[in-house]
Amino acid sequence: MAKIADPWHHHDWDSKDYVADWAERQKGREPDRQEAFAALAAALPYKKEAAIKILDVGAGYGGLAMYLLARFPNASAVCQDGSEAMADLGGERMKPFAGRFGYILADFSKPGWTRKVPDRFDAAVSSIAIHNVRDTKTIQRIYADILPLLKSGGCFLNFDRMRPTLEDQLGFLERAGFERVKCFWQGETRSVIGGFKP
Numbered sequence: 001m002a003k004i005a006d007p008w009h010h011h012d013w014d015s016k017d018y019v020a021d022w023a024e025r026q027k028g029r030e031p032d033r034q035e036a037f038a039a040l041a042a043a044l045p046y047k048k049e050a051a052i053k054i055l056d057v058g059a060g061y062g063g064l065a066m067y068l069l070a071r072f073p074n075a076s077a078v079c080q081d082g083s084e085a086m087a088d089l090g091g092e093r094m095k096p097f098a099g100r101f102g103y104i105l106a107d108f109s110k111p112g113w114t115r116k117v118p119d120r121f122d123a124a125v126s127s128i129a130i131h132n133v134r135d136t137k138t139i140q141r142i143y144a145d146i147l148p149l150l151k152s153g154g155c156f157l158n159f160d161r162m163r164p165t166l167e168d169q170l171g172f173l174e175r176a177g178f179e180r181v182k183c184f185w186q187g188e189t190r191s192v193i194g195g196f197k198p
């Protein structure tokens with residue numbers, strides 16, 4: 001995966017050891033994000049029984065994907081991530097959902113990554129992943145890349161750090177072509193934002 005030249009970049013998602021360590025630390029933090037996950041799930045405009053197709057962008061070990069698969073028992077998920085180590089860990093952790101998910105390795109910091117995602121989705125979601133690229137122009141490009149992956153009326157919901165500001169991020173979604181853009185949940189440093197494909 002592309003390394004970010006940034007003095008405060010401290011993640012090494014390509015390292016199996018780093019990923020194992022991160023996942024271990026994340027265990028204790030999972031309860032803190034259940035409220036945001038619940039708000040994101042509630043914003044999905046689908047009935048519980050709907051057989052929706054979900055794309056989890058930067059899915060990691062599948063924390064959000066698993067949350068949604070548990071709430072939508074007929075849904076399936078494609079988990080995209082740039083880290084093979086994360087995808088391997090996700091394959092293990094998501095075993096209770098075997099047959100309802102698959103992983104795609106793709107680096108979203110690179111234009112053209114969506115060529116590796118050969119499907120159209122009812123919902124694209126993401127959790128604490130896209131900010132990793134740091135550069136706001138790249139974040140805007142990723143939002144624009146996601147729009148064509150959605151079916152008409154489909155939604156994109158992103159739980160992430162709002163840099164530079166929440167208002168800027170909402171503007172990025174609008175300029176990417178999403179409509180009915182809004183903030184669905186706001187925490188201290190992170191929010192759930194999203195919009196719909198016309």
Ligand SMILES: C[S@@+](CC[C@H](N)C(=O)[O-])C[C@H]1O[C@@H](n2cnc3c(N)ncnc32)[C@H](O)[C@@H]1O
Nearest residue numbers: 013058059060063082083107108109127129132
């Ligand atoms: C903080 S983890 C979050 C993982 C997961 N979404 C969650 O909430 O548990 C960030 C994830 O983003 C992925 N990631 C970071 N930069 C990426 C890139 N350029 N392309 C694809 N995935 C990337 C990492 O591999 C990692 O799995």
